[in-house]
Amino acid sequence: MPDRPEVTAAEIARLAGVGRAAVSNWRRRHPDFPRPVGGTDSSPTFALTDVESWLRTQGKIAELPLLERVWRLVETLRDPAGHPAVPLVQAGAVLLLHHRTPERWAALADQPDTRLATGLPRALADTARTVLGPDGAAGLRQPGLLGSTELDLARLLADLAAAAGPADAFEQLLTRYAEANTRQLSPTPPEAADLLAAVAGVPATVLDPAAGLGALLLALPATTDRYGQDTDPVTAALTRLRLALHAPAADPAPLPVDLRPGDALRADAYTGHTFDAVLCQPPYNERDWGHDELQFDRRWPGGLVPPRGESELAWVLHCLAHTRPGGLAALLLPPTVAARRAGRRVRAELLRSGALRAVVALPAGAAPPYGVPLHLWVLRAPRPGDDFRQVLMLDAASASPGSAEVAEGGRDRVRWPELRRTVLDAWRAFDLAAREGLPLPPDRPGRHRTVAAIDLLDDETDLSPARHVPPAAPLGGAAGFSHLGGRLTELLAGLDDPGALLPEPIDAAGTAPGGGPAGGGGPVVTLGELVRSGLLEVHSSGTGAPSRPAETGLTGTPVLTEQDLVAGSAPGAVLDRSATGADALPLTRPGDVLVPALGGGTARVVGPDGPPAGAALGRQLHLLRPDPAALDPDFLAGHLRSTAVARRAASHASTTTRLDIRRVELPRLPITEQRRLGAAFARIAVFDATLQRAAALGRTLTQAATDALAAGTAEPPPAP
Template sequence: MPDRPEVTAVEIARLAGVGRAAVSNWRRRHADFPRPVGGTDASPTFALDEVAGWLRAQGKLAELPLLERVWQLLETLRDPDGHPAAPLAEAGAVLLLLHREPERWAALAAEPDTRLATALPRALAEAAAATLGPDGAAALRLPGLLGSTQLDLARLLARLAAAAGAPVAGASTVAAAGAPAGSTPAADAAGAFEQLLTRYAEANSRQLSPTPPEAAELLAAVAGVPATVLDPATGLGPLLLALPPTAGRYGQDADRVTGVLALLRLALHTPAGDPGPLPVELRAGDALRADGYPGDTFEAVLCQPPYNEREWGYDELQFDTRWPGGLVPPRGESELAWVLHCLAHTRPGGLAALLLPPTVATRRAGRRVRAELLRSGALRAVVALPAGAAPPYGVPLHLWVLRAPRPGDDFRQVLLLDASSASFAVASDGAEGGRDKVRWPELRRTVLNAWRAFDLAAREGLPLPPDRPGVHRAMAAIDLLDDETDLSPTRHVPPASPVGGAAELSHLSGRLTELLGGLGEPSALLPDPAPGTGPVGAAGPTGPVVTVGELVRSGVLELYSSGAGVPARPAADASGQGTADSGTPVLTDQDVVAGNPPSAVLAPAGATGGTAGATGGTGAAGPVGAAGELRTRPGDVLVPALGGGVARVVPAGGPLVGAALGRQLHLLRPDPAALDPEFLAGQFRSTASTRRAASHASTTVRLDIRRVELPRLPITEQRALGAAFARIAAFDATLQQAAALARTLTQALTDGLATGTLPAPAPPAES
């Protein structure tokens, strides 16, 4: 184990915001570049302090990011022969102490290292036992004595938590405008831990594929408000995190350390004032081969199990009591083994919801198990979700909903809902899915409205809700029992009726003509062909530039980042009909990307809402008060933290004014006398301005917003450029509206001709 943090060439490139090839060039061209201190010839490692000093001397790094310093200390503490996430458990224990007993941490932090090395482990153990109970504290396996690196890590974690709770992202020393003099923003230990878990998940994407918050919230909403919930494949706990902390949350994971991280995550997202031990319990072990809760049942079971497991225990589980009537799932149907496991742990009348690959509904090998689920009345709904709802993001997963049968329950109907169509996906350039490609508010409303109406009819003996062509259909279980027992919604849901009538088609055509006519000539957007005119020449690549971070420090620009965002819920009324809610609107990153008005509203205090893990926020504070209370104003610029090329100016009098910030959004508030908002937004839409400040994960591009460079221009030239940027943005928005309308019109014409509801038009006359 190294005695000081070391970094690889890839990590150096991340620090400097460059490609790995640039680091190789520095090593060749600069004789003073730090020498390797470890690793191999093919993958050397360098001392972090030496690299950071060299980068600062070269003007390539103003200051090593706090998160990077914490991460490198964690890497230093990692045992090469141990679990790679073991140091994260120690970090989580420190953050738990800071979360539950901040006064005790403040007293300990003032102690000298010689005393802190023994006092801090005792405090961590006592806080863990009080919060998680004796078994939870024992699962953390905390050391009894801390070394100097561990003490440095503890102090940096406290700073990271303070920065996560600070009003300005990445700058914990900047006080919120309007805050009382000398006040300190509340530390956000949960937000700090989320940053570490995100970094760990990105570095281990092949082993970890967490369920995104939106999908987790959908499963939790389907379950209602259960008193006890089990997730037998917990991972980092996203499904349990989507539930209110008042519920008894139980889980199991085959990886002990991953389960410990999930336990700490749930504890950190529980309000600090909730008395312990918390109603949270996670056990280690493979849930199929070594069931951690034998004989126990719960009101709800939520799960996204591992897929395509060939060695799930088929041979040793032939006579397991979890298989109904001794019907053993086939060797190649591990997902159905998980379905039966979840159903066995659901108490009669309780609900189980699982995210499964679509092949589980169709594979011939699983026909007998599917038939048994239909005959018993356990299977209640199969929902086809759009690609991008959950990993693997390129596959349109299915949501299975089951109710454990009660004696005398003879309900034998199944809801089949097809939400895999393009109407639930954000228009894109054809790139493979991701959670930013799904219209979650529409998807959530559609699924929950249909499921709740169907489930109410099943429980109360009411008439079933009418079918909705193209979306959902209720079928008798007996009608699904055949040689295949195919449960795919796309096979059974009748297609939607095409847009009807010549009048409606004519209206669509007229609207499309109007939009295309309003575009004007693209040549009007081109600059004056005269050479050397306009502010563009002054803003050339050789001109002076300034970073966003420098503008923030100078006071010309205020910067806020939402992190996990405020607690939010979809904008729908209590009846679930999708009517807009009254209340504070909440802008999501998807709203900004798609150019839509706010799709959510602020959740009541204490609610988990529509953003898992948003309790406490992560720095969305502003001049109006505490964290999470920032509201948009005319002239603000909104930029998503993930992705690139998107920036929107908040117009006066529009629906964006007065909105709170959802997850993963940056808000920039320029001084209009010194920095034009349209100019600022246009620069963020420029590839050249953002490419050096972007970092790449396995499936996303994250923008380090403080490092974005802007040209230094007088305000008059900024406004001239800003006006041009605004015209280009308006042209693009109109073009996207026209493209969406054209797709609707062409699909309606195609469907009408294919079904015979429209006559074939006469061929055009030959000239």
């Protein structure tokens, strides 16, 4: 393991935002380019500090962001033959020290390296033992002596913790790790985790037998006793640290958190234990889940062993076996589990016992794999004498019946506030009736239906909601079609003439038609330089403001999410002011520019035609607040939507593109010229937003007409 961080030519290219060929040219053309310190002749490595110094001297990069410097050290500390996340465990332990016992770091920070190398491990071990208990601390496997690179990492983590807070700092590192290891990790997104937690209510104890990075456990309040298991002991250690960092620093220790390593199906760590709730997104399509060695396992009801190809049903039965009588289990499953013929007998047993209470079809993009519309299964462990045998079939994958838009799949298109209300309203009404013996809520065509278990027991026992929920009445009738058609006509009529929006070409002399100067070219300035000069403020939301769904209308401070910004829709959540620090969050003002942290070519100006003022920021958003006397907001937003600008300022992980906002370059132009260009950018943005609304309404109108004709509730129009 190197004493100091080293980078390859490809990593140097990413640092400078250039291609690898440019780095090769620099090595040939510049005799002062740093010499290789390792690697091979064909793939040399260079000292990161030397490379950074050279790049800054040449003006090829600005100061490397703090998070990027921390991540470089984490990557440097990875043992190629070991687990890639081991350095993250060490980083989490350091952040836990800052979270729970910051005075220990204050006493060590100014010590020389020789004393810090031995004193910091003792402080980390003491804090972990106090917060996580002896077993939890032992699972972190911290070294007793730290090297120079590890000390450098600890000092940078102190700066990152001071800037973002220990919990948010760890979240940023986990996000980078998950993005770089998508084949090994598929974290449940926080919105889906919050939905499962809301379905479970407020249990006293909860188990996640396939915890991963702990998203489902994190969605529960810190007062809940949380238990989990994961096959990877390093991932279990990361989850343990993540939960501890999100628990308030004043909570008594040790925390009620128990994460154990091991395969939950083959080596159940909680044999004989039951919990108030079990939440799980199990691994999918596993062939080698232990079918042969678990033939006589006590978790299978009546000795009914799940078929070899039905690993998901094995997880369902495992979760049910760990749910106390009357307790609830909720699992995210692929839709094929509801219909595969091999699993028919297990599904039938779940129906006969009364355990299965609801199957909810979610839209594609709700959770990984994002291209598949997953199902949420909700079960209650049977209690003696409970003869309730009804199942709620809920189709939340389609648009709301009677809505003006058609639901589209995709991670960024899921309307979580609406989806959450749809699922929770139907489930809570059904569950209350089941538990209290009240009349069941009426069916809602196109959305949900209560089906007797005996009616589902046939040759297929297909539990897909789409097969059992009656379709909504097609939107038809003269009034309905007239309203949609009139609204679409209004939108189309409101569009500017596209020809009036087309830019005028610039001649070879750099002059626009009419003799005016060209709008671009010339010297540029980065947003980082504008921030340092005081002409621009940048606020990054990180994990976002604490929010709650607007269950009964938007009363309170709205929280604008990344999905709201991309779709141009109104916020559907409000600020949870009971959370620590909620009142100190920045709120949007007219003239602010909002940009998704993951890029995507979206940038909107807060104002009458854009996002609302007075909103808090959800996760993964940048708020840019320019000085209007020196920087026009529409000019700034227009350049941020530019393909070339976004590409030059992008940093890439394996599956995402992240916008390094401070590297964005703008041409240096007088404010009058900025406003001239900004007005043109604003007209194009309004045209684009109107066109998107018209396209969505047009799809709704054509689908409604198709449905009405297919259902026989309308006649074709006269032939032209």
